[in-house]
Amino acid sequence: MTITRNTIIGTDAVADAARAVPHEIYLGPDGDAVEPVVSRTTTQQDLRALGLRPNMRVLQIGTGSGYPAALMAHIVGPGGHVLTIDPDPALSVRARELFVAHGHRAIAVTGNELAGHPGRAPYDRIVVAGTPAAIPAAWIDQLARDGTLVTGCSVSDLPGAYAVAHIVKTPADDLHVTVHAGRYPLMQPPAVPSHVTVVAATDHPGYYLASTSDDHQTAAAFLALLRAGTAEPWPGGPGEYLDLKHWLLARLPRGLFTTATKHGEGIGIGDRAPSGSGLATRPDGPPEAVMITPTHFVAHPQESPTWARFLDLMDDWRAEGSRTMHELDAVILREGDSYHVRLND
Structure with a gap:
């Protein structure tokens, strides 16, 4: 056109x-x-x-x-x-x-x-x-069989993860959902579930890190590392950031978080330094964090085991054909008087 x-x-x-x-x-x-x-x-x-x-x-x-x-x-x-x-x-x-x-x-x-x-x-x-905090059941109830609802939605319990959902009601009143890249304006303040830990920088309220871990101190350490970390140009191709981001939200690797710093909104993983061999970690080990944004790759410390694990995740995504958001499985779940869309690996 x-x-x-x-x-x-x-x-x-x-x-x-x-x-x-x-x-x-x-x-x-x-x-x-x-x-x-x-x-x-x-x-x-x-x-x-x-x-x-x-x-x-x-x-x-x-x-x-x-x-x-x-x-x-x-x-x-x-x-x-x-x-x-x-x-x-x-x-x-x-x-x-x-x-x-x-x-x-x-x-x-x-x-x-x-x-x-x-x-x-x-x-x-x-x-x-627009994007509601959750999809009201009233919209689904008012949708005809074989009808389609198109709305902005959150696709994760972690903040900053949005998409456009196409929800179809079948003749049997089942719901099928596909998601596509896009971000509509928020209709309500985002709801953060009680099991999500959010830390904000004391000197800059726009900077935050959100994790499903209940370890507030470690989340704060990850945010501090990312603010101090070395920023390099985003290593992916144009437009790949959102697809990789949502693949990570579907995969849910250990230590996953969403964040916002001076480099923009991003997604990454954090961990403690490994002790010995394998994937074992020690609770008191020094923290390591890696994140990507649409323009940057940030890691601190450089070339840490967490840095290597993130690169392995990127390789896994590429090995799967660099799956785009609409190629990911999605489900729609009812909770009380609302519905939530979530991604599956």
């Missing part, structure tokens, strides 16, 4: 809708994008992934400018319906007025996004341009 200012090249339903619905009328009064900002290109890519067809019933969580709902209404046609819900009444009123003024068959309402909109359920498609 090629996009210019006034012409969208393509023959699919999304391109047809984009030609029929002028993007400019949904911009702000000064020609600026309406918060929250989702680019026109991203909007159209997301709609293609939905597989919309005429006569479908669609729920959009998060109205934004109203442009995505107008596109979807054009695709599903007069036999379908599109309802978009947002907690901000100003956005709902603005979108509603634009829909009426330009004859776009979408409905904008104000309400609790996490509750969905049961009054018009079930929906063939539910699309969420």
Whole structure:
């Protein structure tokens, strides 16, 4: 697909809708994008992934400018319906007025996004341009059989691990999920489970390290090592960081953590120096830590056993064909009134 200012090249339903619905009328009064900002290109890519067809019933969580709902209404046609819900009444009123003024068959309402909109359920498609702390059961309940829910999600108990989930409800009410690289804006502060230890740098609250170990002192030592460690350019190819990161989250190697330092958000492993031979460790051994970010490889100390183990993990990933995120197995688990997506090795 090629996009210019006034012409969208393509023959699919999304391109047809984009030609029929002028993007400019949904911009702000000064020609600026309406918060929250989702680019026109991203909007159209997301709609293609939905597989919309005429006569479908669609729920959009998060109205934004109203442009995505107008596109979807054009695709599903007069036999379908599109309802978009947002907690901000100003956005709902603005979108509603634009829909009426330009004859776009979408409905904008104000309400609790996490509750969905049961009054018009079930929906063939539910699309969420955001990431909830957990996927509400209400969204799943309002999804029709053979329907698809697309939403941002967390894929790990460790913070900083996000993806886009495509969840399909089968005719038997089972749920199948696949995950894809992507990160939508957070709808809520992330929830950190009680079994996850998070330490923050006292002199810089933006720097943290999170681990499933309950050893707060060791986690703090790992963070200090990474801040002092030697940073080298990321040794992988362009775009490989996210795939390796999520493979590690699925593999769950010993000492796995997520972190953020001056080099950005990253993932790595930490351990204590080995004692003797094999993989035995001594509790009082000096700590070792290694991490990668999209741009850097950080290790302290250099060429330690932990450094070598991380390189072995990278070799294992490459031996498996450098598996991408959507090639990983994923499961969706219900916990009370919400669902969580997790990766499996």
